[in-house]
Amino acid sequence: MLSITPTVRNLLILNLLFFVVDSKLGLSGSLALRPVLSSGFMPFQFISYMFLHADFGHLFSNMFGLFMFGPLLEREWGPKKFLFFYFFTGIGAGLLFSGIGYFENTMLRNAIDVYIQSPSPDALVDFLSKHAKGLYEANLEFVNAFEENPTNSHYIQSSIQLVNITYDAVINQPMVGASGAIFGILMAFGLLYPNMELFMLFIPFPIKAKYFVTFYGLYELYSGIKNAPSDNVAHFAHIGGMLFAYILLRYWATKKTNY
Structure with a gap:
């Protein structure tokens, strides 16, 4: 079994530490991403929001995605390139979410x-x-x-x-979570390893990465457009992470046939 990579490990630790400190000190008031028109909005929130989570379930789902898919990409790109990708997609997710919110x-x-x-x-x-x-x-x-x-x-x-x-x-509704960056990682995984088969707990048969990512992206787009009143998930942040991942990978001239 391949061991976890250094950057992924550090990101896991940072997110866990932020969650513990936030539960004690309430960091969301100043570090969560506020709407641009809010008096509480600050530009640094495009980064800080990525390390805050609403509850343990939210934290666990994001960190599980990082743990599952992140190490493979870090080994492919190296620590610096992977970390740049992580922040690029996370910030991009916040920008798209904020733009639509504006x-x-x-x-x-x-x-x-x-x-x-x-x-x-x-x-x-x-x-x-x-x-x-x-x-x-x-x-x-x-x-x-x-x-x-x-x-x-x-x-x-x-x-x-x-x-x-x-x-x-x-x-004054804040947005928190590393989901944008995680969906960016998921998009990159689907583009670089499109035919790798995944075994998901909620799907009783193996599914290729390219189909899983496509269906998941379409679901997020549908949910974002539908905008159900009871839905508190930032679907357009997820779409933003996937979109900015695609843009960056095209910029890097990455081709699926190389992997």
Whole structure:
């Protein structure tokens, strides 16, 4: 059995140490990646977010992927090139996620401004159903009361506060995890070793790496576009890691036939 490589080992240790310290000191407040429009956003978060995780399950799944696929790539490229790839894809994942988030948050801000100009019960229902279904369900009693008193200034001002709460919640939502870099590693593995067969616990038959990576990427793209309200996974960060991995490997002029 091949031993774990030095860079992968160090990354595993760093992520574990950050998880332990974060659980004691709460580093996510300043080191997690905040939306660009947030007052808490700082450029260094494009790196620091990669070493924070929401819970142990999140940490374990990412580190398991790093442990399984990382050593093979590090042996192929060497420590320096592998480490550069890891950070390039992780930062790239954060950039794509932030770019899409900037567009979505700008659209949300515009929708809020439109509502503030013409607040009404119907407009409130329309806004909440499109942008904050959870708030709509939690404030159903208020919405019904507003419908019964559409000209009441108290309800109008309260409805404006409610839509602003939606924006504050979204604009301060942090993103953490090494998933972008791990999906970059997965993409590289699929490109460099496309015909290597993988045995997955949840698939009862061997599957070639190129098919596994393709299906996984398409699933992430579908989930990101669908954007289910209950889904707290940063799917576009995963797509970003895979996309930047592909770009870098093309830049390195890497061909599958060489491996």
